Amino acid sequence: MGTDNRYDIAIIGSGLGGLTTAALLAKEGKKVVVVEKNRVPGGCLQSFKRFGKEFDTGLHYIGSMNSGQFVYQLFKYLNLLNRTTFAPLNSDAFDTIHIDGKEYRYASGLNNFADTLIEYFPEETRAIRRYISDIETIADSLNIFKLRELPDDYKFENRWAGISVYEYIESLTDNDTLKKVLAGTNPLYAGTREYSSFYTHAIINYSNITGAHRHSDGGNRLVEALIASIKEGGGSVICSQQITGFEFTDDNRIESAITADGNTVVANEYISSIHPQLLVDIIGKGPLRKPYINRVKSLKNTISVFNIYAKLKKDRVKYHNTNHFCYTSDSVWVASDYDKTEWPGYFYLTTPLSEDTDNFADKVEVMTYMKYSEIEPFITNGVVTDTEGYQTFKEQKAARLINAIEERFPEIKDAIEEYNVSTPHTFCRYTGTVEGSAYGLIKDYNDPLKSFFHSRTRIPNLLLAGQSINSHGIIGTTITSVVTCAELIGTNQLIKKIRNA
C-alpha cells in the first residue's frame, strides 16, 4: 500500500470472486493486490474451527467439476487441483429430495437423471425429457460456460433470464409431486416464485447434474490454493484493511482507494468484488449517476440463513455421500412462503468429508432460511446489544431445527455431541453482505436488465465482480470473474487458455 507502491489492478474483497479474478490476472503477469476487510480471507469460502473440527461457511458442493467442464478447467488452469482435492458425490444420488416422507434421488449425468426420475414418474416421461433438453439448451447457449470462443459479431443476449422458474415448472407438468421434485433444490438459489429465473435454476442444476463434487478438505484449502496461485504470479493479499472511500481524478477515474486505517491503495484499475450496495455507499456522491445509484439501492437481496454446525459422536452416523433437501412444509418455495410460525419448513443437511471420515461422518452442517428481521430486535448499529435475548433466540431456534432433523434423521439428532449456530447477523459480520443475504442480490426474471450488471461501470477504471453481478455460487461467481478479467485481457485468448489447461 502507499503511493510509492502502484499496482496494475487492486481488487476489493477476498471472496471467491476477488480471489479468482486476482489469480487470473496475476497469471497474465499483472501486478495485483487483493484488499480484504476481515482478518481472514475467503468471504463465504472460509472454513472455521469449532470443537476441533473444521466447518464450512458457504462451500458444500460444486458443479461442473468433471474434466473438461468449466470449473474443473478453471481450477486446473489456476493450479488449484494440485493444492486441494475434490471427490464426486454419489452418482446414483448426488442430491436427495425429501417430500411428503418420500425420498427422490437426483442421479448424475443427464440421461441417468432423467431415467431415475422416470422410474418415480413413468407417466411423466415427456415432461422429464423436455426439462433435460431445456436446461441443456440454456447451458449450451453460454459460450464462456462451455469454454467456446466468442464469434466476432457476438452480442450477449440472455433471453432465458426473463423466464420464471416457477412458471416454467408449472407449465411442464400437472403432477404436483414432480413439480416439487424438480424445484426441490431451489434453496441453492434462494428460489422464490416472485423473482427467480429459469436461467439461474438451469445453470445450477445442469452444473450439478453433470459434475457434482464435494471438496475433500475444507473451504480454507481452496482459499489457500487461490492465494498461492496469486502469489505465484507475483500478487499479494492484504487482510484487515477495509476500503471506505476513493479519491477521483478530474476525469472521474479512481486515483486511489482509502482504507479505514487511512492507508491508500493506488492502482491503474480497480475491481470491486463486494456487494454492489456496499460499493455505492463507499463511492458516495461521486461520479456515479443518480439513476444508477437508485437502481442498485432499489434491488432486493436474497434471504439469509440460520445454520447448525455439529460435531458428531464417533462412529455413530454413516457418512452420507449426498446432499439432503428436506421439506416439512407443503410448498417447496419456502423463501416465498416464509412463515415464522411454521419455521423451519425446510432444511438442507450435509455430512462433509474430512480427514477422519471413513465410513462414518464426524460432523454435520444444517442450513435453513431466516429473515434478517427476526434478529433485528437484538441488534443496534450492527452490534448485538441484547446479548441475553439473542442467546435465548438462538437456543430456541436451534432446538426447533434439531427437532425437525430428528423427524427425518433420528440417528443424527442422537449423535450430536456439540453444536454451534450462525444467524443472519453472523453472515453480516463475516461476509459483509447486506442483511446477511445468502447469495447477494436477487436476479429478477421480471426485469433482468435491472438486476444483471455489466462488468464495466461508468467510472472508467472500476469494474465489478462477485456473486451479485451475474450469478452466484461457485459456478456463477467464477464465470463472472472470467467475464470481468476478459474485459482487461481479451475474452477469446483467456477462454482458450482455460479450455486447454
Ligand SMILES: Cc1cc2nc3c(=O)[nH]c(=O)nc-3n(C[C@H](O)[C@H](O)[C@H](O)COP(=O)(O)OP(=O)(O)OC[C@H]3O[C@@H](n4cnc5c(N)ncnc54)[C@H](O)[C@@H]3O)c2cc1C
Ligand atoms: C450458507 C451458504 C452456503 C453456500 N453453499 C454453496 C455451495 O455449496 N456451492 C456453491 O456453489 N455455492 C454456495 N454458496 C454460495 C457461494 O459461497 C458464494 O456465491 C460465493 O462464495 C460468493 O463469493 P463472493 O466473492 O461474491 O462474495 P463473498 O464471499 O461475500 O466475499 C466478499 C468479500 O468482500 C469483503 N468485503 C466486504 N466489504 C469490504 C470492504 N469495504 N473492503 C474490503 N473487503 C470487503 C468481505 O469481507 C468478503 O470477504 C453458499 C453461500 C452461503 C451463504
